[in-house]
Amino acid sequence: MSRMEEIQRICFNRGIIFPTAEIYSTISGFFDYGPVGTLLKKKFIDYWREFFVKSEDNILEMEGSIILPESVFKASGHLESFVDPIAQCLKCKSIHRADELIQDKTGKFVEGKPVKELTEIIKKEKIKCPRCGSELSEVKLFNLMLKTEISPLGGQTGYLRPETAQNIFTAFQRLFRVARSKLPFGVAQVGRSFRNEISPRNFIVRVREFNQVEIEMFYDPEKPDCKNFDGVKNKKIVIFTRDAQKNDKEPIKITAEDAVKKKIVPNEWMAYFLAKEFEFYKSLGIPEDALRFRHMLPEETPHYSDGNLDLEIKFDFGWKETVGNAVRTDHDLKNHMKFSGKDLTVTTDDKRKIVPNVVEPSFGIDRTIYGILTHCFIEDKKRGWNWFKFPAKIAPYTVAIFPLVNKDGIPEKSMEVYKTLKKEFDVLYDDSGSIGRRYARADEVGTIFAVTVDYDSLEKDSCTVRHRDTTKQVRIKIKDLVSIVNKLINKEVDFEKVGSPIK
Ligand code: ATP
Numbered sequence: 487m488s489r490m491e492e493i494q495r496i497c498f499n500r501g502i503i504f505p506t507a508e509i510y511s512t513i514s515g516f517f518d519y520g521p522v523g524t525l526l527k528k529k530f531i532d533y534w535r536e537f538f539v540k541s542e543d544n545i546l547e548m549e550g551s552i553i554l555p556e557s558v559f560k561a562s563g564h565l566e567s568f569v570d571p572i573a574q575c576l577k578c579k580s581i582h583r584a585d586e587l588i589q590d591k592t593g594k595f596v597e598g599k600p601v602k603e604l605t606e607i608i609k610k611e612k613i614k615c616p617r618c619g620s621e622l623s624e625v626k627l628f629n630l631m632l633k634t635e636i637s638p639l640g641g642q643t644g645y646l647r648p649e650t651a652q653n654i655f656t657a658f659q660r661l662f663r664v665a666r667s668k669l670p671f672g673v674a675q676v677g678r679s680f681r682n683e684i685s686p687r688n689f690i691v692r693v694r695e696f697n698q699v700e701i702e703m704f705y706d707p708e709k710p711d712c713k714n715f716d717g718v719k720n721k722k723i724v725i726f727t728r729d730a731q732k733n734d735k736e737p738i739k740i741t742a743e744d745a746v747k748k749k750i751v752p753n754e755w756m757a758y759f760l761a762k763e764f765e766f767y768k769s770l771g772i773p774e775d776a777l778r779f780r781h782m783l784p785e786e787t788p789h790y791s792d793g794n795l796d797l798e799i800k801f802d803f804g805w806k807e808t809v810g811n812a813v814r815t816d817h818d819l820k821n822h823m824k825f826s827g828k829d830l831t832v833t834t835d836d837k838r839k840i841v842p843n844v845v846e847p848s849f850g851i852d853r854t855i856y857g858i859l860t861h862c863f864i865e866d867k868k869r870g871w872n873w874f875k876f877p878a879k880i881a882p883y884t885v886a887i888f889p890l891v892n893k894d895g896i897p898e899k900s901m902e903v904y905k906t907l908k909k910e911f912d913v914l915y916d917d918s919g920s921i922g923r924r925y926a927r928a929d930e931v932g933t934i935f936a937v938t939v940d941y942d943s944l945e946k947d948s949c950t951v952r953h954r955d956t957t958k959q960v961r962i963k964i965k966d967l968v969s970i971v972n973k974l975i976n977k978e979v980d981f982e983k984v985g986s987p988i989k
Contacts, residue, residue, distance in 0.1 A: 490802045492872060493859050494689055500931050502526065502882075503690060503855075515686030515694035517852075522931045525882035525912055527697070530770075530855065531676055533879045534699060537766050538674065542714075545672040545701065546665060550653025552678055553634060553644045558652050561825035562818065568648060569627040570684055571601050573608060575615035576623055583684045584625040587613050598785060601625040630681045632694075646680035651846060654702045655818045658830050662704075669832065669842055670705035670712075670755070676851075688803055690852040697851035703755055704842040706834055707816070712754040718761035719743035725750055725795070726780040737778045750781060752793035752813050755845040763797050763809055763847065770854070771862040771877050776800035780807070790817035799857040808857060810848040816841040862932065874932035875955060878975040884911035885971060886928040890940040892917055900939040903949070903964055907937075910968050929954055935971060950988055953981050960985035 487495070497503045501520030505512045519527055539545050559565045571584040584604045588596045588611070596607075604625040607613070615622055636642040647653070654661065654673045665671035676699045686692050705712075719742050726737040727750060742761040745751040751760060760779055767777050782794040792813035798805040819830045819841050831839045862875045878884070885907055889900035897917065907913045914933055916924045921938065928936050936952040943949050943964060951967075952959045962970055962985035973979045 488802070489860075489863065489865070490689070492865075493863055496872065496874075496930055497523070497689075497859070500927070502859075502931065515683055515692070517690050517693060522882045523855075526858075526876070526880060527851065527855065529880040529882070530851065530858075531699070534676075534766075534849070535674075538701065538762065542672070544665065544668075544670060545674055545703075546661065547674050547676075548654065548657065548661065549677060550647075550650065550657065550675060552647055552680075553636070554647050554652060554656075555636070556643045556645065557825065558656060559631065559645055561821045562652050562655075563821070564631060564645075564648060565629070568631055569629050571599075571604050571625045572628045572684055573604075573622040573625050575618060575620050577620035578615060578618040580615060580617045581684060582616060582622070584608065586685070587616070587622075601627060628682075628684065630683065632680045632682050648681050649679050649848065650675045650677045650698050650700045651702060651818070651848070654700070655822050656826075658704075658819060658822075659828070662832060667832065669709075669834065670703060672701050672703040674699065674701045688801070688806075688856075690856050691801065691806060693852060696853075698848060699851060700846060700848045701759075702814075703759075703845045705755060705845070706840060707843040708838070708840075710753045710755065710843070712758045715742075715754045715758050718758055721761040721765065723760050723764045724774065724778045726778045726798070728781050728783055731780070731783065751795065753845070756793070756795070756811060756813055759811060759845065759847045760795060760797075763811075767797065767799070767854075767857075769877065770858050770880065771875060772799060772857055773861060776857075776861060778805070779811070780805075788812070788817075790815050799853070799860075801857065801860055806853065808850055808853045810846075812846050812848070814844045814846050816843050818844065869926075869929070869957070871926040871929060873929035873954070876932035876934075878934055881932045881934050882912060883914040883928070883931060883933040884935065884975065886914040886916060886924070886933045886936045888921060888924050888936060888938045889917050890921070890938055894941070895944055896939055896941070899943050903937065903939055903943075903967065907968060907971070911971065925952065925957075934975070937967065951985065956981070958982065959988040961988055 500522055502523040503517050503519055506516035506518050572581050573584040574581050585597055586595050588607050590596055608622055631648050632646040634644050636644045654675060661673050678695060679698045680695050683692055683694050686694055722739050722741050724737050724739050730737055742757040746754055746757045751757040768774060776799055778798050779795040780798050787794050792815055794812045796807040797809035799808045823830045831841055833839055864875050865872050887900055887904045889896045904913055904915050914928060925936055934954050938950045947964045948961050949964050950959050950961050970984050974981060
């Protein structure tokens with residue numbers, strides 16, 4: 487079993503993430519978060535908000551509607567250009583992404599070629615259906631948005647949003663007023679997005695319904711400086727530069743400040759977010775050598791963008807974009823002005839009428855979660871089971887409670903401990919099977935501490951606490967449990983110093 491298969495097996499069996507409606511023949515590209523996965527995702531979002539929203543004084547949040555009218559996507563360009571090229575097998579009728587059938591000399595898929603050219607390459611290189619080896623159709627463009635009819639009689643077309651960003655642009659006037667009409671200000675939104683992907687794959691990495699969190703940071707293009715930049719300017723980030731990509735060189739490690747000076751990163755706002763993202767992803771347990779920002783090549787960069795740098799994570803199947811960072815300039819607001827006829831300009835303190843520019847970090851939550859699952863996964867022959875070393879901030883359960891035996895008042899005492907701890911933490915209660923099996927189950931979902939309630943708990947009000955990472959155990963007073971666990975997760979004390987060690 488490959489590592490990826492083993493991670494999926496645990497996810498399916500332990501209620502982390504599993505295929506949607508799997509009692510029927512499932513449609514690919516949809517996954518449900520089970521009880522454990524829901525906690526992981528919620529905690530990830532809370533931590534994200536702490537890191538990127540609460541720490542700032544000018545980032546607001548909103549929650550927009552998922553279905554948006556067609557007019558929004560006419561203005562945003564999605565109706566016309568949110569397309570992928572497809573080719574259908576003339577025999578088995580399977581559909582394939584045409585650009586993923588063709589590789590260049592280095593093994594990279596061709597991207598951005600017109601359909602006519604793709605059709606010609608397929609004919610010339612005699613590329614056949616990867617499933618059955620038969621002839622393929624001409625290449626056509628396929629729009630990735632999921633369409634729906636609004637109202638009982640239909641008549642108005644809506645689309646499930648393919649990104650969260652458009653709600654922020656369409657509500658810009660109101661949001662700006664809430665921000666006391668001052669630039670710079672940002673708006674963050676956590677929510678669902680939908681893309682009718684042609685070939686969903688790699689578990690939750692490419693799915694049709696996914697979770698995103700995007701920030702649109704609006705600023706005056708004549709004053710592109712970021713007031714908090716000093717706090718991050720000396721932080722080093724890893725960039726896979728255009729030069730390194732073209733000439734087969736290694737990525738460079740550079741300070742945020744130098745990356746702006748050398749014009750690799752277009753401005754301070756972008757560099758500010760890149761520096762924060764790098765710290766954030768490392769704190770999620772993803773090692774530095776599995777993280778890099780790829781500067782998109784000129785031919786991949788949208789015409790309106792001043793530069794895009796994707797945060798990529800190294801997965802088992804290769805590097806993959808997980809956060810798209812773009813300087814979208816005034817492109818979106820200008821288009822919405824043109825199509826809606828509404829004035830979205832703002833007046834600056836020095837009385838200039840401008841359309842704000844925008845820097846956008848766009849995080850994929852599910853892809854990030856797979857990055858965390860991949861890099862926190864410990865294959866542990868010694869223990870005899872594999873487990874997840876989730877950082878304390880996002881571990882689904884902080885503590886597990888095990889009654890040693892199911893008699894003599896021990897279950898009642900265990901329940902009491904469970905209820906007390908539940909007021910503070912997410913707690914797992916497990917009273918079935920041997921203690922060894924219970925440790926294994928708790929480890930498999932990354933539970934940090936396992937508390938066993940035994941006969942001494944009844945007599946001396948003490949319990950054993952085992953640490954997931956080392957399997958070391960200490961004996962502590964039950965009355966001190968909450969405060970000790972809090973201190974441990976905040977790294978204020980060492981595990982081995984909180985109680986008497988147990989050999
Ligand atoms: P890709 O081509 O790799 O699917 P993209 O360039 O279309 O991604 P963006 O439009 O920049 O992606 O979206 C921002 C982020 O949203 C991505 O970095 C990714 O983490 C997430 N994302 C996009 N599409 C999907 C998807 N189909 N499934 C899961 N996450 C996605």
